[in-house]
Amino acid sequence: MNCEPFREHISAWLDGELPDDAATAMEQHLLACPDCGTYADDLREQQSLLGDLATADESRAAKLAASVIDRLTAVQPTGPEWRPAKLRRALDWLMGLLVGAAASWLAAWWVWNPAESPVPDESRDVGAIDGSEVEKVEEDIAPIVARLVNVIGDVRVTIRQNESIAFPADLATFLCPSDSTIETGADSRCELVTSSGCVVRLNDATRLVVRSPSEVEIHEGQLYCTAPEGAELRVLAAGESIPSSVVSPGFDATQFQCKSNTSLWTSKSSSGVRVVSASGEIELQFGAQTATLQTGESAEIVDGTLLPVGRAEDPLFSTRWIHPLLIQNGPADGELKQRVDDMLAKIGLSKVSNLYEAELRSLGEYSVLPLIRYLESPLSDQDVHRRRVAARIVSDLAVTWTISDLIQLLGHADGEVRARAAEALARLTGETHERAPDQWREESPDNDAARELWVGWWQRNRGFYPSLEDAGKSSPRSKEF
Amino acid sequence: MSTDAELVGRAKRGEAAAYAELVRRWSAPVLAICRARVKTSHAYEDLAQESLLRGWRSIATLEDPEKFGAWLRGIAQRVCLDWLKCHQNRQVPLSTLGASPDRNGALIDLHPAPSDGIERQSELERLQIEIDRLPEEEREALLLYAYRDVTYRELADLLDVSIGTVNLRLSRARERLRKRLALSNGTDP
Numbered sequence: 001m002n003c004e005p006f007r008e009h010i011s012a013w014l015d016g017e018l019p020d021d022a023a024t025a026m027e028q029h030l031l032a033c034p035d036c037g038t039y040a041d042d043l044r045e046q047q048s049l050l051g052d053l054a055t056a057d058e059s060r061a062a063k064l065a066a067s068v069i070d071r072l073t074a075v076q077p078t079g080p081e082w083r084p085a086k087l088r089r090a091l092d093w094l095m096g097l098l099v100g101a102a103a104s105w106l107a108a109w110w111v112w113n114p115a116e117s118p119v120p121d122e123s124r125d126v127g128a129i130d131g132s133e134v135e136k137v138e139e140d141i142a143p144i145v146a147r148l149v150n151v152i153g154d155v156r157v158t159i160r161q162n163e164s165i166a167f168p169a170d171l172a173t174f175l176c177p178s179d180s181t182i183e184t185g186a187d188s189r190c191e192l193v194t195s196s197g198c199v200v201r202l203n204d205a206t207r208l209v210v211r212s213p214s215e216v217e218i219h220e221g222q223l224y225c226t227a228p229e230g231a232e233l234r235v236l237a238a239g240e241s242i243p244s245s246v247v248s249p250g251f252d253a254t255q256f257q258c259k260s261n262t263s264l265w266t267s268k269s270s271s272g273v274r275v276v277s278a279s280g281e282i283e284l285q286f287g288a289q290t291a292t293l294q295t296g297e298s299a300e301i302v303d304g305t306l307l308p309v310g311r312a313e314d315p316l317f318s319t320r321w322i323h324p325l326l327i328q329n330g331p332a333d334g335e336l337k338q339r340v341d342d343m344l345a346k347i348g349l350s351k352v353s354n355l356y357e358a359e360l361r362s363l364g365e366y367s368v369l370p371l372i373r374y375l376e377s378p379l380s381d382q383d384v385h386r387r388r389v390a391a392r393i394v395s396d397l398a399v400t401w402t403i404s405d406l407i408q409l410l411g412h413a414d415g416e417v418r419a420r421a422a423e424a425l426a427r428l429t430g431e432t433h434e435r436a437p438d439q440w441r442e443e444s445p446d447n448d449a450a451r452e453l454w455v456g457w458w459q460r461n462r463g464f465y466p467s468l469e470d471a472g473k474s475s476p477r478s479k480e481f
Numbered sequence: 482m483s484t485d486a487e488l489v490g491r492a493k494r495g496e497a498a499a500y501a502e503l504v505r506r507w508s509a510p511v512l513a514i515c516r517a518r519v520k521t522s523h524a525y526e527d528l529a530q531e532s533l534l535r536g537w538r539s540i541a542t543l544e545d546p547e548k549f550g551a552w553l554r555g556i557a558q559r560v561c562l563d564w565l566k567c568h569q570n571r572q573v574p575l576s577t578l579g580a581s582p583d584r585n586g587a588l589i590d591l592h593p594a595p596s597d598g599i600e601r602q603s604e605l606e607r608l609q610i611e612i613d614r615l616p617e618e619e620r621e622a623l624l625l626y627a628y629r630d631v632t633y634r635e636l637a638d639l640l641d642v643s644i645g646t647v648n649l650r651l652s653r654a655r656e657r658l659r660k661r662l663a664l665s666n667g668t669d670p
Binding site for chain 2: 008009042043046053057061466
């Protein structure tokens with residue numbers, strides 16, 4: 001008897017949170033399975049103990065409430081007017097102790113940070129502030145020009161000198177005023193959306209200044225920028241000296257123009273700057289010199305010289321550092337799907353095909369949905385090798401929220417795809433419905449009967465498996481400004 | 482009975498009685514949140530008080546009254562984080578916390594128990610130790626669920642996660658506790 005799907009949900013059943021049909025199935029299973037019955041009894045006993053623990057704290061909660069209520073009249077709420085985050089937090093603390101204190105007290109605290117504070121607020125780390133609070137922190141300082149929508153690892157935003165804010169990975173969003181400096185640490189990434197809709201992604205060890213919704217300035221590191229329909233983004237390369245031979249009035253900068261519906265990636269180091277057109281036509285300006293890059297072309301400026309435009313190495317592979325950012329938006333993200341399709345298209349065409357397969361696998365479960373969509377599409381009819389690579393990866397990496405898609409794949413015309421889907425289903429559910437994965441390679445009427453069994457099984461058991469939404473992967477962070 | 486959002490609206494207009502009602506409703510969950518963050522330290526009661534007072538002081542900045550719980554949780558988390566930063570070098574290592582009834586920070590009343598309650602008291606102490614060993618997210622979900630009569634949906638809104646994640650955190654927490662309590666009882670988990 002396969003108890004695993006039931007075990008995972010006994011806790012929810014005890015809490016009365018299972019849908020009726022799943023609860024009925026659970027009750028039937030518990031009647032038939034002594035082990036799961038004992039398991040349920042253990043959890044019931046544990047819940048009883050937890051109830052005692054909560055009861056023991058009830059009197060504490062009541063005393064706490066009374067104590068706080070006593071103090072409410074002595075503590076006045078601050079006004080609704082906006083204050084910078086640090087000042088507001090400092091005031092929050094001080095208001096409890098020094099209602100009406102002189103401004104000099106505030107300044108003194110700011111400078112010296114008294115050690116006797118019961119809960120000092122000296123930290124500038126806003127990591128624990130909820131997103132809604134963060135959103136309004138800095139919006140009145142300067143025009144808001146961009147929104148930090150994805151953060152992985154250590155990212156620091158400096159709004160003005162000495163006003164630096166460090167971000168944890170789980171912060172929902174942050175609004176950046178103009179001239180914000182964004183820096184990523186080692187193994188870190190982040191993604192901005194400007195108010196004009198342009199997307200700017202930073203690789204690790206990158207420093208960028210956001211000048212305006214249509215202009216950013218890279219100081220070091222790597223960027224991947226995309227301008228949507230109707231928008232443009234100018235990328236300035238800071239500190240790139242323009243030789244007198246090419247400088248002329250009005251042409252004193254190195255910049256790349258990402259026009260409507262185009263993407264570029266650029267890297268800048270002390271030795272020079274490089275730009276590649278990831279899609280569409282990118283204009284480069286180096287002093288008075290200009291160049292136009294088509295998709296896949298690159299240009300380099302080294303030691304004050306613009307080198308001839310050439311073919312870039314595969315931009316798809318060179319920009320794979322953006323994948324951790326894409327998967328933050330969930331497996332249904334359109335750009336992620338496009339990248340998976342593009343990588344799949346490279347398989348079989350290149351001597352380094354295995355690198356693309358490795359890259360697809362490195363996306364883990366996030367590659368599974370795009371690969372399933374590929375297998376379901378007519379595109380997969382065109383190349384048997386790619387189709388089977390895709391099926392193999394799906395078989396290895398599929399997770400429970402793809403079960404219904406895997407059952408659909410049991411009806412695929414290619415027996416190898418059917419067998420791989422059956423392998424994944426057997427791994428995820430412990431069920432085969434009396435048709436082993438290898439048997440699915442055959443063309444047989446038994447396939448239809450077994451598929452019907454799978455469909456019926458899924459209708460009865462879907463409540464036991466998290467959906468894409470339940471798995472917390474279906475809600476990409478909003479990129480609306 | 483007024484909703485939280487209605488009480489928030491009145492509190493924003495300076496009505497202390499409205500915030501007092503919110504305090505009555507939310508003191509237990511805030512205790513649970515602070516307890517989940519700082520574990521067995523006695524400071525969790527002070528931190529919960531500070532969190533609720535901060536909530537009152539900054540109630541005017543709460544833009545979405547429907548999200549009072551999540552907003553208050555954010556404040557409590559920040560208060561605890563600040564406290565932990567200040568006291569991280571003074572934390573008592575878990576390994577030094579035995580099941581001794583006089584250990585520092587015990588949360589259960591350890592008044593002499595009636596003879597038939599001694600075993601229960603001992604079980605509660607073991608449970609308390611094992612809760613402190615849980616991953617923080619699981620500990621918070623477990624305590625909030627135990628301390629407040631909420632559905633998974635309400636808990637998901639409070640924690641800003643999906644219902645599936647709430648289910649996962651609770652079931653994993655309970656499974657870990659079950660195994661560890663069985664081991665400490667000398668039985669087969």
